[in-house]
Amino acid sequence: MELTDLIEPLTRGDAFEWRTALVALLLSFGLGQAIAGIYLVTFRGLSYARTTVQGMAMGSVITCMLMLAIGTSIAAGIGVAGGLSVVRFRTTMRDPRDIIFVFAALGVGMACGLTAYGTAIAGTAVFGAGALLLHATGYGSKRQPDGLLRFTAPTGQAVEDAISKILREHCRSFSLVTLREAAQGTMMEHAYQLTVRAPELRSPLVSRLQAIQGVQDVSLLLQEPTLDL
Numbered sequence: 001m002e003l004t005d006l007i008e009p010l011t012r013g014d015a016f017e018w019r020t021a022l023v024a025l026l027l028s029f030g031l032g033q034a035i036a037g038i039y040l041v042t043f044r045g046l047s048y049a050r051t052t053v054q055g056m057a058m059g060s061v062i063t064c065m066l067m068l069a070i071g072t073s074i075a076a077g078i079g080v081a082g083g084l085s086v087v088r089f090r091t092t093m094r095d096p097r098d099i100i101f102v103f104a105a106l107g108v109g110m111a112c113g114l115t116a117y118g119t120a121i122a123g124t125a126v127f128g129a130g131a132l133l134l135h136a137t138g139y140g141s142k143r144q145p146d147g148l149l150r151f152t153a154p155t156g157q158a159v160e161d162a163i164s165k166i167l168r169e170h171c172r173s174f175s176l177v178t179l180r181e182a183a184q185g186t187m188m189e190h191a192y193q194l195t196v197r198a199p200e201l202r203s204p205l206v207s208r209l210q211a212i213q214g215v216q217d218v219s220l221l222l223q224e225p226t227l228d229l
Contacts, residue, residue: 020115024064025061027117028060028061028063028109028113031120032056033057035127038131039101042132042134044135052098052102063106063110063113067109147194147222148194149191149205149219149220150192151217152188153212154215171194171196171197176190179191187214206220
């Protein structure tokens with residue numbers, strides 16, 4: 001068998017078919033990268049995964065390839081669907097926003113595979129602009145307390161007044177969450193949710209509380225409002 005016989009099946013399609021497939025795959029990869037880039041810019045939180053971003057860029061190419069392979073063949077579509085149903089994807093995404101971005105990348109791949117290039121480009125532009133707008137405006141965010149303040153203090157009105165005075169001076173708002181007895185009733189464990197007036201007042205707040213006679217185990221657990229955990 002000659003070499004020409006081996007490569008002959010690869011050249012059966014006309015130039016237009018090859019050009020269409022190449023343009024669709026490259027466009028889907030570029031638009032998938034655009035969606036992944038917007039995800040990087042607008043990401044908020046601590047559970048960042050590099051593989052998720054790469055999956056967005058490559059998932060669009062795979063989806064485009066499948067759509068090109070299926071074409072208008074119903075049998076091919078059923079075969080691909082059956083093959084994908086056998087594969088079990090065990091990756092868990094806790095953030096619904098991550099799922100939306102992955103789905104957007106897959107949608108871009110589908111549109112490119114169907115040679116609906118205008119739809120793919122316009123959809124990516126609108127999706128990206130919407131994601132950037134929501135990120136810039138902080139849409140859906142809710143003001144949360146800066147942190148949780150815990151300490152143990154002796155019982156007595158004088159100590160309570162000193163604690164309230166310090167909290168009013170350093171905090172924009174504060175509310176008592178829990179109050180329970182300790183050391184057989186001679187001490188009280190306090191827990192406050194609070195919003196500090198300025199970040200530089202956090203250390204003075206802790207220091208002044210510790211300076212009160214009898215106050216022990218002062219701790220300020222911070223939760224930055226800009227992070228969605």
